[in-house]
């Protein structure tokens with residue numbers, strides 16, 4: 001169904017965004033809701049997630065505890081969404097943790113396992129349980145980006161400010177003179193999730209969203 005108001009690019013859509021209690025996911029939840037979507041924030045940070053959902057508005061946004069490494073919790077989150085909103089149009093697999101940064105000789109394999117469990121297996125579980133038979137059609141989008149100074153990037157950098165990280169990333173980036181913010185990545189997710197990208201059947205956009213919708 002096309003949005004009746006072109007400014008509301010996700011009117012009538014229902015989205016799950018994993019990892020939306022913070023950072024890029026939070027910015028995306030706010031943007032999707034502002035564009036008319038009903039949004040389920042699925043995260044492990046319960047207090048933060050509840051607060052983000054409340055600040056967006058509980059008539060359009062809900063929080064559901066969901067550890068994406070636990071397939072059952074992902075399945076339950078989809079069930080929760082279908083029961084509460086009656087459909088599921090967009091699965092935005094955004095939850096992630098920072099991977100090991102040390103060289104291979106010092107690699108902590110337990111940390112690697114954890115990273116793969118959240119970032120890779122968690123995405124597979126999200127896409128699996130979004131189940132295209134809940135939806136009338138399907139498209140997929142994937143986005144990758146350079147660096148955004150979120151808690152993920154700042155963790156472990158004691159005493160380093162957001163501005164310092166942004167300056168450093170800016171120096172290494174191809175596109176000079178702009179600072180990439182969570183809201184910029186959210187705009188990319190909005191494009192992939194909306195009918196604006198409807199002519200594409202599969203798309204990789206330089207973000208990390210998986211979107212499936214009619």
Ligand SMILES: NC(=O)c1ccc[n+]([C@@H]2O[C@H](COP(=O)([O-])OP(=O)(O)OC[C@H]3O[C@@H](n4cnc5c(N)ncnc54)[C@H](O)[C@@H]3O)[C@@H](O)[C@H]2O)c1
Nearest residue numbers: 019022023024043044067068094095096147148150151152
């Ligand atoms: N910030 C960057 O520069 C950057 C670069 C490349 C990729 N990414 C990816 O972007 C995504 C968003 O990251 P961000 O930068 O906003 O970081 P962030 O730390 O602000 O947000 C990540 C969210 O994922 C949640 N999360 C972690 N483990 C989870 C789990 N097992 N189940 C459910 N939720 C879980 C966290 O609680 C947090 O709310 C991640 O997938 C990350 O890997 C970020």
